[in-house]
Each structure stands twice: as structure tokens, then as C-alpha cells.
Amino acid sequence: MSMRSRIESIFEWLEEEDPEAIVILNSVKPHVDKTFFYASGLYRGEFENCALIMYPDHTAEMCVSKLESESASKSDIPMDIMEDREELKEWLEEKLSDKKKIGINASELTYKGFEKIQDSTEADIIDVSDAIIEARNRKDEKEIEILDKAGDIASSVAEEITDHISEGMKEFKVAAELSYRMRQKGASGDAFEIIAGSGPNSAEPHYTSGKRELQKGDFLVLDFGALYKRYRSDITRTYIIGEASDRQKKMYSTVLEAQKAALDMIEPGVEGAEVHNAAKEVIDSTEFEGKFIHGLGHSIGLSTHDGSGLSPNVEVTLEPGMVFTVEPGIYISDFGGVRIEDDIVVTEEGYRLLTDADKEMRVL
Ligand SMILES: [Mn+2]
Incomplete structure (x- = not known):
């Protein structure tokens, strides 16, 4: 699928608006709009302070700094090269x-960037970020191919990491192992800050990692993903160190069952919230009622949280090409947490897993 059709898709998602141009204007990292890479198909280069304009005839052009011109030449979008910011x-x-x-992506443009655009024209400036999110949430073949690879990297690291974890190991060392092993398999980096939470730390969904040492009877939540050609995977596996208690076994099997119930729901036409509810109902029918405290999943692509999700707070009807995480969890303060997460792509028939590491309960 050519890059031109991604631009076409953005314009098709516009409703009443009919901008004569959509401007993507980058600031400096992290305020570089990933839509720049979506529209251009480029995956190398930083493109700070660069711009890309898309037109209703589905053509585009970009203005890049000299530093980025070699990277930019890999795209078929015509470019002008600027010597300095004034240009x-x-x-x-x-x-x-x-x-x-003129359309802008208000969810990514900085205020200073907005002023720069305002200074260059008398045009009405409208926000087209909803159309951009809609387009980006339907991945094309090329994107799914990349996401598949990002998922494979994370899955194979999830499979092999269990041989390298033992009692007494510090959380941050586990995180470092995960990162190193993903790089060894071709990832350009971590998709996000790795979570390696042990014992009570596993009850904190967005914990990162610290110097706590793994102890017998701990849950260990490992939540990580590969960055590959600018796209991201996101997988979570939970292990038990040394010996599993009955309560831990029950928590684990409940989360696994909740994930299965959610996955079984996934097919085109289903509402994202229904998928969330399927998992929630499983958890709430047990002694762990009320302990699933976040949305079931988020769309993933160029961003880890790509703008949509499987949650009661998001309105989305599933369509082929949408990519989501499915990650139920149970969190008990001062005790620990269990989360099991996979990435899926919605297909005509249902779904396909992008991450497929084993998830039977494992005691390490
Ligand atoms: Mn996630």
C-alpha cells in the first residue's frame, strides 16, 4: 500500500471540514508528531523542526533540514531542504x-508551532486530529508487517527471559536483560520504559523498576515492548518466584480466563467497551471483584497509546486492521498484581495475535 493512500485515508476521515492543506509541524523531541512518519512512511531520522503538508489531491510535500535530507530521500514525497529555521x-x-x-493536528502541535503557522497565513485554522486518529487506527498491510515483527521480538524475549531470572536478582537487572535481548533481535530500542515489578511493586500498574531483589513467593510483572521501524509492541507476562500460593494461582488463572473471554469477543462490528466488559465480568465474578482498575487495552502503532482503546471510556466499533492490546489485570495493594497482555490485529474473521509467547502460569 503506497504512502499516498495513508494521506487519502486522513482526508477521507474528515467530516464537514474541507481544508485546502493539512500541516504537520514538528518541534523538538518529544514534540515530534508521529503523523509525520505515518504520512511519509519514513522510519529513520528525527525530523525536529521539520514540516509536512498534505493536500486534498493526496499529494504532499515536506520541508526538512539539511541534516535530515539523506533520511528524507527514502520517501517519495518531494522535499525542500532548508539551511536554517528562517527558511x-x-x-x-x-x-x-x-x-x-488549513488543518492542524492539535493534539500534537505545540503552541509555538501553532503561532508559527498563524504567522504564515490569514487562513482559518481547524483541528483535524480526529481524522488523523481514525486513519492511524486502521493499519495498512505494511504497518501490520512491521507490528508483526515488533511483536515477534517481544514474544521471543518473553519466552527466553525465564531462563535468566532467579531469586535475589534486582528488578532493574531484569529490565536491562529484557532491553538487551530485544536489541539483540533487531529492536531499535524499548517501546516504552520497561516495567519489572516484583512483590508489592507488581500491584502498581505503571511501576517501572527499582533495586528490589526478587524473593520467594513474589509475583513478577514484566511489561515491555520492542521499538521496530518506529512501531511498537507491548507484552506483559507475570511469573511467580520460587513457590506459588493458592491465592496467587487463583489470581493468575482468573486473569488468564478474563483475557480469553475478551479475546473470544473480538471480531469486526463489536464495540470496544463490550470486549472490556467481557474481561471485567470474569474478574468481578470472583473474590477479586473491583480489582481490575484500568481499561482492557489501547490501540498501538507508532505510539504506544495510539488514540483508541478497548475501554468503557472509548467509543470504537472494531474493524479489520485495528490493533489493540488486551491486558486484564488484578491488583492487590501490599500483596501484588497479575497482568497478562498481548497485542492483536482485528481480522475479517476475528483477530490474530501479534504477540504469542506462552502464558501458562510459571514458577521460576
Ligand atoms: Mn499496554
Whole structure:
């Protein structure tokens, strides 16, 4: 699928709005709009302070710094190369001054960037971020191919890490092992800050890692993902150190059952909230009622949280090409938590797992 059709998709998702141009203007990291990479298909380069303009005829052009010109040449989008920031201003003026209506991605553009666009034109400026999210939430073949690879890297690390974990090991060392092993398999980095939470720390869904040493009877939640060609995977496996109690076994089997109930629901036409509820009902029918405290999953792609999700707070009807995490959990303060997470792509028939590491309960 060509890059042109991604731009086409963004314009197709516009409703009443009919902008003559959509401007993607990057600031410095982390305020570089991933839509720049979505539209251009580029995966190398930083593109700080660079711009890309998309047009209703589905063409685009970009203005890049000299430093990025070699990276930018890998895209078929025509580019102008600027010597300095002043030239970006002139470029925006040249492209936008005659326009009456311009679209921006308000969820990613900085206020300073907005002012820069305003200074270059008299046009009405409208927010088209909803259309961008809708387009980005339906992955094309090329994107799914990359997400598959990102999922494979994380899955194979989840499989092999169990041989390298033992009592007495510090959490941050487990996190380092995960990161190193993903890089060894071709990841360009971590998709996000790795979570390696042991014992009571496993009850904190967004814990990172610390110097706590793994102890007999701990839960160990490992939540990590690979960054690959700018796309991300996100997997969680929970292990038990030394010996599992009956309560731990029950927690684990409940989460596994909840994930299965959710996965069984997934097919085109189903509401995201229904998938969440299927998992929640399993957990709430046990002694762990009320201990599943977050949404079941989020869309994932160029961003770890790509704008949609499987949650009572998100309105989305599943369609082929949408990619989500499915990650029920049970969290008990001062005791520990269990989370099991996989990435899936919705298909015509149902879904396909992008991460497929084993998830039978394991005591290490
Ligand atoms: Mn996740």
C-alpha cells in the first residue's frame, strides 16, 4: 500500500471540514508528531523542526533540514531542504499564505508551532486530529508487517527471559536483560520504559523498576515492548518466584480466563467497551471483584497509546486492521498484581495475535 493512500485515508476521515492543506509541524523531541512518519512512511531520522503538508489531491510535500535530507530521500514525497529555521518560516508562508482553510493536528502541535503557522497565513485554522486518529487506527498491510515483527521480538524475549531470572536478582537487572535481548533481535530500542515489578511493586500498574531483589513467593510483572521501524509492541507476562500460593494461582488463572473471554469477543462490528466488559465480568465474578482498575487495552502503532482503546471510556466499533492490546489485570495493594497482555490485529474473521509467547502460569 503506497504512502499516498495513508494521506487519502486522513482526508477521507474528515467530516464537514474541507481544508485546502493539512500541516504537520514538528518541534523538538518529544514534540515530534508521529503523523509525520505515518504520512511519509519514513522510519529513520528525527525530523525536529521539520514540516509536512498534505493536500486534498493526496499529494504532499515536506520541508526538512539539511541534516535530515539523506533520511528524507527514502520517501517519495518531494522535499525542500532548508539551511536554517528562517527558511522554514518562508516555506510555510509560500505554501500557506494563499489558503483559506488549513488543518492542524492539535493534539500534537505545540503552541509555538501553532503561532508559527498563524504567522504564515490569514487562513482559518481547524483541528483535524480526529481524522488523523481514525486513519492511524486502521493499519495498512505494511504497518501490520512491521507490528508483526515488533511483536515477534517481544514474544521471543518473553519466552527466553525465564531462563535468566532467579531469586535475589534486582528488578532493574531484569529490565536491562529484557532491553538487551530485544536489541539483540533487531529492536531499535524499548517501546516504552520497561516495567519489572516484583512483590508489592507488581500491584502498581505503571511501576517501572527499582533495586528490589526478587524473593520467594513474589509475583513478577514484566511489561515491555520492542521499538521496530518506529512501531511498537507491548507484552506483559507475570511469573511467580520460587513457590506459588493458592491465592496467587487463583489470581493468575482468573486473569488468564478474563483475557480469553475478551479475546473470544473480538471480531469486526463489536464495540470496544463490550470486549472490556467481557474481561471485567470474569474478574468481578470472583473474590477479586473491583480489582481490575484500568481499561482492557489501547490501540498501538507508532505510539504506544495510539488514540483508541478497548475501554468503557472509548467509543470504537472494531474493524479489520485495528490493533489493540488486551491486558486484564488484578491488583492487590501490599500483596501484588497479575497482568497478562498481548497485542492483536482485528481480522475479517476475528483477530490474530501479534504477540504469542506462552502464558501458562510459571514458577521460576
Ligand atoms: Mn499496554
